[in-house]
Amino acid sequence: MSLIEIRDMYKIYNPGENEVRAIDGVNLTIEHGEFVAIIGQSGSGKSTLMNMLGLLDVPTSGKYLLNGKDVEGLTDDELSEIRNKEIGFIFQGFNLITSLTAVENVELPLVYRGMKKDERNELAISALNRVGLSHRLDHLPKQMSGGQQQRVAIARAVAARPPIILADEPTGNLDSHSGVEVMKILHELHEEGRTIILITHDNEIANEAQRVIRIQDGQIVSDINNR
Secondary structure, three states: OOOEEEEEEEEEEOOOOOOEEEEEEEEEEEOOOOEEEEEOOOOOOHHHHHHHHOOOOOOOEEEEEEOOEEOOOOOHHHHHHHHHHHEEEEEOOOOOOOOOOHHHHHHHHHHHOOOOHHHHHHHHHHHHHHOOOOOOOOOOHHHOOHHHHHHHHHHHHHOOOOOEEEEEOOOOOOOHHHHHHHHHHHHHHHHOOOEEEEEEOOHHHHOOOOEEEEEEOOEEEEEEEOO
16 A cells, blocks of 8 residues: 555646646655655745645645545544644744744644653653754754754654654755755655655755656656666
8 A cells, every 4th residue: 555645636726717726637656665855946836735745735626545545534633633643744944932942842742642741751852862962952943053953843853753754845944064964864764764755946955865756837747766
């Protein structure tokens, strides 16, 4: 069974004469354990597609099967539970809570899972250790560099060990050195068996993935296996 199967998916804004087809008849299959890059320019539809994959938005029409399960018709609570347990999100803008320390930011999704304090603290510290931030546990975001903040965001995404990592332009706000560090962490996660789906506009970053899917005007125009 494929991890992700999308069939004839559309996302249409302003239906009618001035409609915008952000997703225009996409068919896509992603297997367990793949490292996939979805690349396209601004406005190509790649971020809309990511929102669909991450259950952050719903298509106008089409099917989305996740682990063989049709997500259409699931309640908001059921979708939220899948997002919380199955998918780790990494965003370009870090999305850290400015008033919380690194370890508190990483713990936050674990709070929503109803984990006991000791358990979530242990998982958060372990996740920060693995991204090289054991010396920054009690620092606020403003006390850290952009690269360090992104590593906190990665720790937050992986602390609960979700099988899918969705990374939206994870190196977009970083200098080249920090970008290399982030990609190294994503490769390590992939080697551990996670499925990595990376959204980017950067060909160099995309070519680090096993498979590169290019999207343009809401349609997949190429799908290439690098190895």
